[in-house]
Amino acid sequence: MKEQRVAVLGPGSWGTALSQVLNDNGHKVIIWGHTEDQIQEINEQHSNKRYFEEVILDEKIQATTDLAEALKDTDAILFVVPTKATRIVAKQVAEVLDHKVRIMHASKGLEQGTHERLSTILEEELPAELRSEIVVVSGPSHAEETIRRDITLISAASKNEADAKYAQELFSNDYFRLYTNTDVVGVETAGALKNIIAVGAGALHGLGFGDNAKAAIITRGLAEITRLGVAMGAEPLTYIGLSGVGDLIVTGTSVHSRNWRAGDALGRGQKLEEIEQNMGMIIEGVSTTKAAYELGLSLGIDMPITETIYKCLYEAAEPREAILNLMRRESRPENEF
Ligand SMILES: NC(=O)C1=CN([C@@H]2O[C@H](COP(=O)(O)OP(=O)(O)OC[C@H]3O[C@@H](n4cnc5c(N)ncnc54)[C@H](OP(=O)(O)O)[C@@H]3O)[C@@H](O)[C@H]2O)C=CC1
Numbered sequence: 229m230k231e232q233r234v235a236v237l238g239p240g241s242w243g244t245a246l247s248q249v250l251n252d253n254g255h256k257v258i259i260w261g262h263t264e265d266q267i268q269e270i271n272e273q274h275s276n277k278r279y280f281e282e283v284i285l286d287e288k289i290q291a292t293t294d295l296a297e298a299l300k301d302t303d304a305i306l307f308v309v310p311t312k313a314t315r316i317v318a319k320q321v322a323e324v325l326d327h328k329v330r331i332m333h334a335s336k337g338l339e340q341g342t343h344e345r346l347s348t349i350l351e352e353e354l355p356a357e358l359r360s361e362i363v364v365v366s367g368p369s370h371a372e373e374t375i376r377r378d379i380t381l382i383s384a385a386s387k388n389e390a391d392a393k394y395a396q397e398l399f400s401n402d403y404f405r406l407y408t409n410t411d412v413v414g415v416e417t418a419g420a421l422k423n424i425i426a427v428g429a430g431a432l433h434g435l436g437f438g439d440n441a442k443a444a445i446i447t448r449g450l451a452e453i454t455r456l457g458v459a460m461g462a463e464p465l466t467y468i469g470l471s472g473v474g475d476l477i478v479t480g481t482s483v484h485s486r487n488w489r490a491g492d493a494l495g496r497g498q499k500l501e502e503i504e505q506n507m508g509m510i511i512e513g514v515s516t517t518k519a520a521y522e523l524g525l526s527l528g529i530d531m532p533i534t535e536t537i538y539k540c541l542y543e544a545a546e547p548r549e550a551i552l553n554l555m556r557r558e559s560r561p562e563n564e565f
């Protein structure tokens with residue numbers, strides 16, 4: 229593939245790690261962000277110490293606060309801002325974009341209120357004549373490991389296979405491997421919904437439960453988010469792929485995961501406000517829990533784990549008591565869908 233110019237929107241931990249992957253592959257990366265001193269740090273010190281204390285980025289990676297500059301002559305745009313900022317940033321892009329580009333996103337969540345998936349938001353906000361089909365880049369991938377060039381395998385999903393293949397070729401190298409997928413709903417909902425279960429897995433750990441409980445929440449959580457995903461139009465098989473079970477393992481078992489750490493703190497008795505303040509980074513599972521809980525109610529999907537986490541996060545339910553209530557639910561067959 230010849231050198232591509234890629235605008236990475238969002239200089240957070242994942243945007244920075246993906247920028248390094250693209251730069252390693254010989255592409256021209258320009259990161260856009262809205263915090264002046266962070267952008268200056270990337271340009272002058274070649275670091276982003278807020279996320280990666282030790283990492284020095286290649287000097288070729290440039291950053292700007294000027295969106296028009298970031299988008300000038302770009303071949304592709306990668307959205308990697310938190311879910312709550314995606315529509316806002318897409319509207320800003322629509323105002324300045326003046327040529328047709330490939331559009332990808334690597335964020336994981338559902339919009340509050342509308343419950344929309346992020347690719348739907350991008351389709352709504354970006355004129356069809358100025359973009360490809362949206363590509364969703366999602367899978368088990370801690371930024372902390374990708375930035376060290378650890379082996380990472382994820383999915384690239386698009387309605388148009390050629391667009392998914394473009395992302396596959398753009399990102400793939402010896403440590404970063406992408407698989408194409410045409411199940412956009414599946415890949416996108418799996419990536420968003422696993423964060424709820426990661427919060428729950430962390431909470432069980434914080435409460436002092438062990439590996440049996442961890443395995444239980446991951447497998448029963450998978451059953452539950454698959455039910456919701458399928459009701460939203462996903463293919464069930466996607467949920468046992470990288471973006472489903474793969475991402476559940478990586479976030480449901482690791483201290484790298486902000487969602488897991490938030491759950492752990494919750495289990496140890498901290499309040500949500502305090503947890504969010506201490507994290508200083510986005511904990512997508514908090515707002516996704518609310519969106520999924522509301523969606524489950526409106527679609528008539530039984531989501532007992534999500535409901536329990538919702539009650540702990542939003543209704544001040546006591547986590548140990550809430551878990552016991554889950555255990556006391558009416559007995560049922562395992563494979564009831
Ligand atoms: N970190 C990871 O390992 C992975 C993250 N993801 C997903 O990627 C997405 C981003 O996560 P991550 O990079 O970790 O998040 P971070 O919290 O590390 O960073 C988010 C970045 O977005 C910026 N931002 C927020 N709002 C706006 C806005 N309105 N306009 C412009 N920039 C904005 C923030 O700037 P500031 O704080 O200065 O306002 C910050 O630089 C999430 O959906 C996450 O689930 C997916 C896979 C892995």
Ligand SMILES: O=C(CO)COP(=O)(O)O
Pocket residue numbers: 336367368369370371423426475478479484485486487488510511512
């Ligand atoms: O999505 C992720 C890993 O695949 C990152 O998870 P956290 O947002 O919980 O850190």
